[in-house]
Amino acid sequence: MTTVGRCWMAVFGLIMTTAACGSSDTPGAGTKVPRIDRAPTPENEFRPKQLEATVDNLIARVNEGTVDGMQMVVLLKNLTSFFAPIATGANRAMGELEVTGNVLGPTDQSTDTTTSQDIQNQQIKQAVVDGAEGIGISPYGDMNGAAMDEAVDEGVHVVTLDGDVPTSKRSLYVGTVNEVAGATAAKTLLAMLPPPPGTVVIHGTENLTWVDGYKRTQGAQKAIEEAGYTPRVSEAHYELDDGLDAEWLRSRIVSADPPALGIVGLFDISYRCVMGADAAGVPDVPIVTFDFDPRTVDYMRQERIKATHTQRQYYQGYLVPYVLYGIKTLGLEGAKEILAPLMDGDSTVNTGIDVVRWDKIDDYNNFLDTIGAMQ
Known part of the structure; x- marks a missing residue:
């Protein structure tokens, strides 16, 4: 567990879910790591083919060059209920990328919104101090904008998911249009x-x-x-x-x-x-x-x-580490070139939605089970 992880857990009462949590055999920023090898997602009628193909194309482009380590953090409003599949996807992607990082969020929703916004702002600042090169965040709104902008000004790539702050300096929004x-x-x-x-x-x-x-x-x-x-x-x-x-x-x-x-x-x-x-x-x-x-x-x-x-929460969480890694290795415009099939406008990565009929519940649950994202 990293120092920042211990700090957040102690001060804010957060639970941490780790992908590659800074152990001695986990490469850090600037360390060369093996080429990215991603296990294929089983075929299913609900499998988003274009989204899956886009991730594969991003990996292929990254693998053409030198694959570096990276430190990142994904900040969520919650780690349960709606956000649980997001945490699952983010953790899986961070593990595949072999980056150093954490997925952080509270385990209940009892904290009022203003306090939660303040906690996220402090998390962003601590992540910058701790050396994060990328931050994915499900923001509460404009109140998080200033802290996000300060992180960008320090050279940290910031990507929003689930919700957006389009007036901020964040690079991209990943989620539902x-x-x-x-x-x-x-x-x-x-x-x-x-x-x-x-x-x-x-x-x-x-x-x-x-x-x-x-x-x-x-x-x-x-x-x-x-x-x-x-x-x-x-x-x-x-x-x-x-x-x-x-x-x-x-x-x-x-x-x-x-x-x-x-x-x-x-x-x-x-x-x-x-x-x-x-x-x-x-x-x-x-x-x-x-x-x-x-x-x-x-x-x-x-x-x-x-x-x-x-809303394909799993894929929102899964895409964010790959997007952050792509921005670092290919540059923002290079990453957007690969992400073009999913882009809606200049700064939105549209993960799409699934339409599930009443008679397809079991089929959809089977698909969620194959990706480990039961809701």
Whole structure:
């Protein structure tokens, strides 16, 4: 365990998951290491072929030159639930690259957001002091921007994942393109509906301060409007319990004019859409959701939720160490050249989403099992 790892665990109560944790047989920065050898991912209908091929191409380009050691850290909001597959992917990639580094994050979500932001800022600063050459971070928002910029000014490559701070000096964002993801979820639902007119209730957000959630909601609204339906947003209230949030949904459903024909949920609590439909007395209305919460899966097995959309968390975590390593060895533009098939704009690496139908749950679980990323 590195000094910085001990420091963070002692001061911030964090758990550390290590990939190649600075032992005597782990090469550090500047040390020549063997060429990168990556085990192939088994074939499966959910295996993202273009993403996998892009990683292989990046490895091939890196292997053409001298393969150096590197020190990096990946900072996550959490190491459990939604973020567990991200930690798994990051650790696996760091092990394949034989870099020195840690995946860090709390094991619970009891800390308030402001404190969590402060902890991440201190983690970033400590990583720079400890000699990290690359930092991957799932940021809480703009409050992390200054610390990220200071790291970049010190010559450290910074890449965001899951969430982004586009106004910062970070090199790239790796993750879901939220406008596209929202539109995809809406289109999955629209294919199940009778012709318009009709209202589609969106369990989303109109909160402009939650940029990623707002963009996803806007993507869904636009797709619904373009198809001739009326979108109506029911705010996803994370601060409320299931029953109270379902009551908000109920009120939006029963007062919809024209009547609600379907519901699309855009976040990991969108299993509440079923509760809202039941409360509104429309249990048969088609529902599609986001993410793979166990309660979502339970409703899918009952065929109450027709499909869900998962964000490939494992691949977000897996890509970040490779992206950081690619930037170090090939330069930012050289790395972007290889990443071009996944690029959305100039600074976003789009990991895409999986559309999982209710009758494909077991197949999807089998795929997650093959990559060690069960949720």
